[in-house]
Amino acid sequence: MFLHGSISAPHPPFPGLRLSPGRAHGRQVAMAASSSRGGEGYPLTISDEKLESRGFAVRRGAEGLELEELNAVFVAVGFPRRDPERIRVALEHTEAVVWLEQRKTRRPVAFGRATGDGVFNAIIWDVVVDPSFQGIGLGKAVIERLLRELLGKGISNIALYSEPRVLGFYRPLGFVADPDGIRGMVYSRKHKKK
Numbered sequence: 001m002f003l004h005g006s007i008s009a010p011h012p013p014f015p016g017l018r019l020s021p022g023r024a025h026g027r028q029v030a031m032a033a034s035s036s037r038g039g040e041g042y043p044l045t046i047s048d049e050k051l052e053s054r055g056f057a058v059r060r061g062a063e064g065l066e067l068e069e070l071n072a073v074f075v076a077v078g079f080p081r082r083d084p085e086r087i088r089v090a091l092e093h094t095e096a097v098v099w100l101e102q103r104k105t106r107r108p109v110a111f112g113r114a115t116g117d118g119v120f121n122a123i124i125w126d127v128v129v130d131p132s133f134q135g136i137g138l139g140k141a142v143i144e145r146l147l148r149e150l151l152g153k154g155i156s157n158i159a160l161y162s163e164p165r166v167l168g169f170y171r172p173l174g175f176v177a178d179p180d181g182i183r184g185m186v187y188s189r190k191h192k193k194k
């Protein structure tokens with residue numbers, strides 16, 4: 001259940017990776033990764049226990065997530081603030097959610113989610129790390145866990161849109177733009193021919 005603006009909801013380079021589609025759209029580049037391996041085989045650079053010992057709880061699913069606090073992280077990295085009700089609906093329709101809660105403050109400091117069809121395809125969205133906590137491996141920890149969960153469900157075609165300045169963050173995690181020359185395309189009302 002979703003209560004009081006907080007959420008309670010449903011819930012590389014990695015060996016064996018096969019990569020597929022991607023392409024530039026505006027300031028973003030579509031990237032993709034696919035693998036025939038299950039999620040259990042996906043290695044985590046840092047364990048949940050190690051993160052815990054550093055003061056961060058790994059949270060899977062949106063339960064307990066305060067949407068205004070998530071919004072604060074979005075705003076802090078330059079993303080627009082969003083209507084919490086719309087975030088709540090988006091999260092209800094999200095395949096996988098991973099976030100890291102700072103134990104001391106109980107606030108979300110890193111977040112990522114993936115939507116998908118539950119079987120073949122998924123797209124990762126809204127990857128953010130609070131600026132005060134960037135550069136210490138939390139973003140990587142979130143992506144690795146999203147990939148592990150998706151691959152564990154047998155979802156092997158995984159894409160995302162990357163800002164050009166963070167391509168270097170995603171590449172070592174197994175994502176590639178334009179693999180085999182395949183281009184992603186995004187509907188653009190602005191560019192639609194009349």
Ligand SMILES: CC(C)(COP(=O)(O)OP(=O)(O)OC[C@H]1O[C@@H](n2cnc3c(N)ncnc32)[C@H](O)[C@@H]1OP(=O)(O)O)[C@@H](O)C(=O)NCCC(=O)NCCS
Nearest residue numbers: 077128129134135136137138139140162163165166168169
């Ligand atoms: C991009 C972002 C999620 C990275 O999270 P982070 O926690 O700072 O990154 P990590 O500390 O986990 O970095 C993991 C690795 O990626 C590298 N890396 C991080 N950001 C990078 C960047 N912009 N370009 C290239 N490499 C990067 C790190 O050096 C690190 O390398 P290592 O494993 O060799 O040590 C975070 O900076 C962020 O929230 N940025 C603003 C929002 C944003 O742009 N989101 C992505 C939208 S497409």
